[in-house]
Amino acid sequence: MKHVNILGVPFSITNHSTLVEQLNQHIQKHEKSFVITANPEIVMRANQEEAYMKSLHRATYITADGIGIVKASRLLGQTLPERVTGYDVMIEMLKLADLNHYRIYLLGAQRDTLEEVKKHIQQFYPHIQVVGSHDGYFDWQHNTISEEIMQSSPDLVFVALGAPKQENWIAEHIDQFNKGVFLCVGGSFDVIAGKVKRAPLSWQNKNLEWFYRLLQQPTRWKRMLALPRFSYHVIRQKVKRSL
Ligand code: UDP
Numbered sequence: 001m002k003h004v005n006i007l008g009v010p011f012s013i014t015n016h017s018t019l020v021e022q023l024n025q026h027i028q029k030h031e032k033s034f035v036i037t038a039n040p041e042i043v044m045r046a047n048q049e050e051a052y053m054k055s056l057h058r059a060t061y062i063t064a065d066g067i068g069i070v071k072a073s074r075l076l077g078q079t080l081p082e083r084v085t086g087y088d089v090m091i092e093m094l095k096l097a098d099l100n101h102y103r104i105y106l107l108g109a110q111r112d113t114l115e116e117v118k119k120h121i122q123q124f125y126p127h128i129q130v131v132g133s134h135d136g137y138f139d140w141q142h143n144t145i146s147e148e149i150m151q152s153s154p155d156l157v158f159v160a161l162g163a164p165k166q167e168n169w170i171a172e173h174i175d176q177f178n179k180g181v182f183l184c185v186g187g188s189f190d191v192i193a194g195k196v197k198r199a200p201l202s203w204q205n206k207n208l209e210w211f212y213r214l215l216q217q218p219t220r221w222k223r224m225l226a227l228p229r230f231s232y233h234v235i236r237q238k239v240k241r242s243l
Pocket residue numbers: 108109110135136137160161162163165185186187188189190
């Protein structure tokens with residue numbers, strides 16, 4: 001798949017439906033894959049932490065989570081077709097998992113949130129086999145999560161530890177597995193459990209989802225400071241290329 005390089009991060013030139021189709025094929029062929037949906041904050045962090053940049057480079061696909069990434073790709077001359085968010089991909093993969101009776105594993109979020117997510121899946125996707133789960137607050141060095149995943153042999157692993165933990169966790173463990181689609185889904189478990197509301201479609205279509213999240217969780221304001229820094233560095237990348 002073709003890439004566009006945005007500040008050292010290789011974004012896959014793909015749209016939502018093509019990615020979902022490809023992930024389904026990986027499952028059918030028992031192949032392994034690792035999906036990251038990255039926003040400007042993730043790109044800026046990778047530029048500051050070498051180990052995190054290395055984790056990102058282990059991914060099979062990195063998609064544009066956020067209009068800032070799509071706009072940056074336009075400016076750099078190789079356009080990413082649309083935003084492909086972790087939440088949207090998760091919902092589509094749940095539908096496919098129900099249709100095909102796939103096995104899934106859920107990793108992340110608070111314990112009560114995780115229980116709500118399991119209930120939701122049992123109710124709305126009754127043919128999915130939830131073969132295991134673990135909350136997102138565990139001792140990083142001492143745990144048996146990857147062994148549990150290996151033994152339960154899921155087709156899909158949803159990892160909701162937030163950035164940068166989810167990308168680092170998968171990058172650290174992916175070599176141990178020989179199949180499974182590993183998908184980073186950030187705060188999606190909180191949305192499915194009804195703890196956090198996703199922006200209405202009208203806001204999403206106006207590219208204001210980030211603002212809606214800020215209104216819901218004002219403590220996120222500091223994280224948003226990455227955006228102006230991101231814009232500045234993208235413009236620098238463009239200028240450097242044209243010299
Ligand atoms: N989380 C977790 N373990 C941690 C830190 C966070 O499981 O050590 C979970 C948290 O409960 C929430 C999600 O990760 O469900 C992070 O959500 P956020 O909206 O911050 O995701 P991001 O925007 O970073 O992708």
